[in-house]
Amino acid sequence: xxxxxxxxxxxxxxxxxxxxxxxxxxxxxxxxxxxxxxxxxxxxxxxxxxxxxxxxxxxxxxxxxxxxxxxxxxxxxxxxxxxxxxxxxxxxxxxxxxxxxxxxxxxxxxxxxxxxxxxxxxxxxxxxxxxxxxxxxxxxxxxxxxxxxxxxxxxxxxxxxxxxxxxxxxxxxxxxxxxxxxxxxxxxxxxxxxxxxxxxxxxxxxxxxxxxxxxxxxxxxxxxxxxxxxxxxxxxxxxxxxxxxxxxxxxxxxxxxxxxxxxxxxxxxxxxxxxxxxxxxxxxxxx
Amino acid sequence: xxxxxxxxxxxxxxxxxxxxxxxxxxxxxxxxxxxxxxxxxxxxxxxxxxxxxxxxxxxxxxxxxxxxxxxxxxxxxxxxxxxxxxxxxxxxxxxxxxxxxxxxxxxxxxxxxxxxxxxxxxxxxxxxxxxxxxxxxxxxxxxxxxxxxxxxxxxxxxxxxxxxxxxxxxxxxxxxxxxxxxxxxxxxxxxxxxxxxxxxxxxxxxxxxxxxxxxxxxxxxxxxxxxxxxxxxxxxxxxx
Numbered sequence: 001x002x003x004x005x006x007x008x009x010x011x012x013x014x015x016x017x018x019x020x021x022x023x024x025x026x027x028x029x030x031x032x033x034x035x036x037x038x039x040x041x042x043x044x045x046x047x048x049x050x051x052x053x054x055x056x057x058x059x060x061x062x063x064x065x066x067x068x069x070x071x072x073x074x075x076x077x078x079x080x081x082x083x084x085x086x087x088x089x090x091x092x093x094x095x096x097x098x099x100x101x102x103x104x105x106x107x108x109x110x111x112x113x114x115x116x117x118x119x120x121x122x123x124x125x126x127x128x129x130x131x132x133x134x135x136x137x138x139x140x141x142x143x144x145x146x147x148x149x150x151x152x153x154x155x156x157x158x159x160x161x162x163x164x165x166x167x168x169x170x171x172x173x174x175x176x177x178x179x180x181x182x183x184x185x186x187x188x189x190x191x192x193x194x195x196x197x198x199x200x201x202x203x204x205x206x207x208x209x210x211x212x213x214x215x216x217x218x219x220x221x222x223x224x225x226x227x228x229x230x231x232x233x234x235x236x237x238x239x240x241x242x243x244x245x246x247x248x249x250x251x252x253x254x255x256x257x258x259x260x261x262x263x264x265x266x267x268x269x270x271x272x273x274x275x276x277x278x279x280x281x282x283x284x285x286x287x
Numbered sequence: 288x289x290x291x292x293x294x295x296x297x298x299x300x301x302x303x304x305x306x307x308x309x310x311x312x313x314x315x316x317x318x319x320x321x322x323x324x325x326x327x328x329x330x331x332x333x334x335x336x337x338x339x340x341x342x343x344x345x346x347x348x349x350x351x352x353x354x355x356x357x358x359x360x361x362x363x364x365x366x367x368x369x370x371x372x373x374x375x376x377x378x379x380x381x382x383x384x385x386x387x388x389x390x391x392x393x394x395x396x397x398x399x400x401x402x403x404x405x406x407x408x409x410x411x412x413x414x415x416x417x418x419x420x421x422x423x424x425x426x427x428x429x430x431x432x433x434x435x436x437x438x439x440x441x442x443x444x445x446x447x448x449x450x451x452x453x454x455x456x457x458x459x460x461x462x463x464x465x466x467x468x469x470x471x472x473x474x475x476x477x478x479x480x481x482x483x484x485x486x487x488x489x490x491x492x493x494x495x496x497x498x499x500x501x502x503x504x505x506x507x508x509x510x511x512x513x514x515x516x517x518x519x520x521x522x523x524x525x526x527x
Contacts, residue, residue, distance in 0.1 A: 160391070167377055167388055174375040177337055178389050178439060179363035 005132060007253050013138050015245035016145040017204055022222035022237055023152045024196030027189055029223070030231035031156075031169050034087055034190070037097040038078070039222065040215025041104040042194045045071050046201025047210045048108060051117045060122035060206070067202035068195035075194020079187045087186075101215065108212045116211035141203055152196060153234035165189045221245065224264070228271045230278025239279045244268065288351060290315035290475050291336070291443055296345030298331055305331045307499035309345070313443075318469040318476045320486055322510075323496035324519065329479045330372060332496070333445050337369045338362040349443060368441030372448050372479075374428035378421030382412050382431055385420050389435035410434035411460060426457040433464065444468070446478040450485050462488045495519075
């Protein structure tokens, strides 16, 4: 029992990080239908914001609070300069955002070099209960991630902006004829999605090596989690993230990472084959 | 100048003139029907007024304000409400939420939504306020959309085939609803409809369009007896 506990906590922490990274993507891809292949690089920018801010002597939590603002503004710019011109053509969107991801990666290489940076863990020590102990920052991260995910879900379902955003996503034409500035709502939604990716990058930075390639490793499981869970809702994302992240983490720890990956992909294919809408379909963009 | 004014409005689609020099004027508070065969340009006229399409040439003004070239949401905020031909309600939202959204959408965000649920009563959906719009019948969705137009309190209402797919009873109730709407708050209403029974009951001036042009304007009886209109529009219908 005691031996299984760290595995469970590792899995839970991986799931929450995955859901946190994917929460921005669930808005941009799941709800708005924009296939943003540069989402991983927004995550990357969040982590590098922490590296830069800490270089100026800012404490970690200030840097982590700065990251969503910086990346949110970057998201606004990306939507305004690139995405709005290609959003109605999915294939062009894929190419354009893929190109953007390369540009961002190379700019980061030019500015910071290809090597990895490390961000000091802001909370040292461990929580100990009896003979069991677990790194304190991971516990705090899990709590913060849960709060952010719940907050993002509330914004989408419980607020006026969320209502407008869902209306624009479901029926752009009707929304405009009701007086909703659909372009503005789309822009802000995209920026919120970017800000969430930036926040995720900042919060995860102390646990991983911050390097120009870090985005890809999270982009693939994030898309997978959304597709398996059902595009378009936080509930679906939590379910999909739980399945994808949980299996990957538990099997990876017990058996082997390769077998874990194979199992996850096979399962994802089965779920998508049997339930094309994902585990929790509904909401989001109509076909 | 009329409250709603279209002056020599043209709309070409790749060389095809969908709207070909339309002049149309509605006085404030007027109720007017726009009829014509499929493809005659009625819905295009609606799209030009509401800003979904941009006119190739001509002027469209509402109460003296130029509408041409403005974004759809701006035109909506100027007081133009529109019911689409195909019911375009939000299926994932309840009846009450649909009405609230329509009532609040024109405001700058941040201000609170004003509850519009009482409008459900007007459009015969009082006992359905908690239901998702996706489970409503076709006629009920049409009513909900009329309610959403009302919720925004527009100065000009564009209703595109409000009784399409309705039962005779629902159509009669809709005529009564539109007549009441026309009488209150001085709202100006332009309604597209095919159903001759509906037009007769609505008892308002009728403008007939054909091939992108205005063919005639008059009372229902005048239009019904106009040989040119009969040949073009009513003539091919056995019920006319």
